[in-house]
Amino acid sequence: MRIAVVLVLSVLAAAGTSLLLDLRNGPAEAAQPVLDPGGARDAEISALRAELAQLRAELDAAQARPTKVVGTTSREEVLDIAAAVRAVLAEEGLLGAEGAAVRAALAEGESAEDLTVDDLLAMLNAEDLSDVQWSSIWNKAKEAGLTDALIAHFEEQAAENPNDADAQAQLGFAYIAKIQQVTDGPLKGQLGMQADKAFDRALEVDPNHWDARFTKALSYSFWPAFTGKPAQAVTQLEILVERQANLPRDPKHAQTYLMLGNLYQQQGRMEEAQQAWANGAAIFPDNAELAAQVAASQQQD
Secondary structure, three states, X not given: OOOOOOOOEEEEEEOOEEEEEEOOOOOOOOOOOOOOOOOXXXXXXXXXXXXXXXXXXXXXXXXXXXOOOOOOOOHHHHHHHHHHXXXXXXXXXXXXXXXXXXXXXXXXXXXXXXXXXXXXXXXXXXXXXXXXXXXXXXXXXXXXXXXXXXXXXXXXXXXXXXXOHHHHHHHHHHHHHHHHHOOOOHHHHHHHHHHHHHHHHHHHHOOOOHHHHXXXXXXXXXXXXXXXXXHXXXXXXXXXXXXXXXXXXXXXXXHHHHHXXXXXXXXXXXXXXXXXXHHHHHHOXXXXXXXXXXXXXXXXX
């Protein structure tokens, strides 16, 4: 399963320490789906969407009235149309921006009690989820009481596919989603350590797995200095700089340079910090955060 690179701010506590973890730096560029130029299936999708919108409007109006009005549409019928839209999208393989937009709209229109684990998995498997959509899906899971069921699914997938780095990383993301939903306490620490182990397994399978290594480094950066974790975060980022140089360039890779420079700065290694930011800005000249750090450091000279 391909991981939808997801950035979400989470409060992590591992061994009693609060960790702030940012998983994604915004949605990756996704290829736009291309429909049959003949237009038959395109027209079918458009018709289904229009019908769904009309039915939703009728349902809202009916629910606002105290008595049932002949000719209005039940929620079950609306969900049947929603299922039909999903079926067409699945058949056509529309898992890009268009498909995700429809799925997100459907999720917003459904109450949590209407969702199943399969519904939530279908939405989480989209390749272009935004931060807000990813968090919204997990919030829906919490409302429906399905968070643990989702985690169980990812645990099963990771166990059945030990050599699939994405499956291991997805499990780590699932643990982090649960961390967002629980109150401070030992459980957060346990989940944080479980997530860290999942990312370790992903890196054992694929040392070039960007999301797993970046997430691991970022979580370590929020530990107290006496634990030695911030130093390990620097090591992980230095490794990531080397490895991502051999990967197809991705805008999210700019975050490695930004974070590495920031950690150098926190540790009083200003020269190395400036070099990290400058190196990143040279490769990613459009990254505003790197440009700002370079400019600020030059003013301090």
